[in-house]
Amino acid sequence: MDYEMDQESLDLIIELQLQDAQSMIKGKYREGEAPDFEFALECFNAELQSFHTLLHDQALTRSVARAVVSDADIIRELVNQEDQARRDRELVLNGFGSDDINQLGFPPDDFPQNGESSGTMSDEMTSKLIVLFNGGDEALTVAESSRKGGQEQAVTRASKRRSCLICTDEFPFAETLRCPCSHDYCRGCLSNYVKKAIDDESMFPPQCCNKPIPLTGVNQIFLSPDILGKYRAKELEYNSEKREYCHVPTCSTFIPKQFIKDEVGTCVKCRKKTCVICKGASHTGDCPKDTATADLLRVAGDRGWRRCYKCRRVVELTAFARLNSATPAGNLGRLVDVSCGVKRCWSVETVGRTELPLHLLNLRIQVGAFDEVLR
Incomplete structure (x- = not known):
């Protein structure tokens, strides 16, 4: 993009326009009640600032591209030296001595490598960037690329x-x-x-x-x-291995796994919530189509296991002990350690006829077969 003037002149023009626009923006108004003229000035001011940032970004990119061109040979030589040192080390680790390495005499470019030459790819990308950020002026690109010897290929490719x-x-x-x-x-x-x-x-x-x-x-x-x-x-x-979509027929937007929690997905477009089990609208309680959970709850009911009202995990309440009890709760088995936290998990748990705050209780969990269920 060529504006036929230097960066300093462009900066000055934009700065003056920003000052003029700012001076015309007068009073304060309630949100949504600004006059159309004031709103237009604010939009113009924002556009000027965005354009100013764009010009500075382009100038920085040109500077980086020119630096890459001027230092390309030095950078390539340093990379070749590092590659040669790495190859020598690999040969030594495979039982070759320094004399053996010299006798093998692998040229840097003939040593087996994965992919194509990094130098060729670097020249092509560098040449493209220079042309694009010089406004497509290939003659200027050729002149700049010619400043450094050894860049003939980049110059030829650019033109x-x-x-x-x-x-x-x-x-x-x-x-x-x-x-x-x-x-x-x-x-x-x-x-x-x-x-x-x-x-x-x-x-x-x-x-x-x-x-x-x-x-x-x-x-x-x-x-x-x-x-x-x-x-x-x-x-x-x-x-994605398992794809979930919004249940709203007019939306049907894909729901990334990052937006799925506790089997409920939130649509990134319409913000509606979808049950990923039945594929319908989210609902409270267990999904009726979740047969695995239904089977587990039947077993839990037969054996007297309980569920956390928050995280819905199943735990076996086999022993209780006050935290200030002299009986070490650790001897009773592995303590419950669920992701939502035991003390925050249940506020009150009914034990017999007495309601006790859970933070006074230690719960032991079934170890073994049901560990997978609780994770």
Whole structure:
């Protein structure tokens, strides 16, 4: 994005406009009662501040990109030295001495590695970032990249045009996404492909030559924030082993596991609560379709076990002792230690005909077969 003026001039213009807008915002009003003119000024002021932040972020990004270009050779050499030291250490650990390592003479680039050369990927991403944040001015990119010797490949790549696999039109290098199979996609075709994959799970994730199209890192700039957000949401949904959806037919939004607690899911869109057992609206008490809980409660009723009214776990009340009793409660068995906390779990428990505060009681739990139930 080229504004044909230096950063200092842009900062001054925006600062003056911010001052003018602020000076025109006068009195205080009740919430929701501000005049339309005042509201418009506040919106304009917020937009100016957002634009000011954007310009500073772009300037910082350009600075980082230029630093990467100018220091790329030094960084690559340091990385190669670290890689060589790591390889030498691995060989020593596998029984090779220093003389053996020298005799093997692995060149740094010939040693087996996973993935492609980090240098090539770094040059490509760096060149794209420089072009994009110089407003697409490839001539400026070439001039800046040429300041440092050894960057001929980046310069050549930055000034090259690529053909989109779908529409076959040619686009500037920085306006295309390159897949692992070396095919290229323009922004428009990539966006259409991703939108189809969002709507059709059989096409998810988007692939080219049976390899997923990388939509992470710098490649995210080829998608609009709206499409990228929907893609990430579908990625979370399609990768979930057990999917739960809102019970409201007009909503049916996916409920991530982070929004499910105690078998009740909260819809992130309409905020309605759904029982993940019966798939209907949430309800009090046990779900009638939860056969496992029904079977457990029958056993608990036969054996006199009790349930916590808060966390609903089943415990065996086999021994009671006051905390100030001389009889060590620890000798009676493992104490109840449920997630909601024993002292906060039950406020009052009926023992015989006497109601005693639970914080005066120690409860022993059945050890063994029912540990799984209580977790």
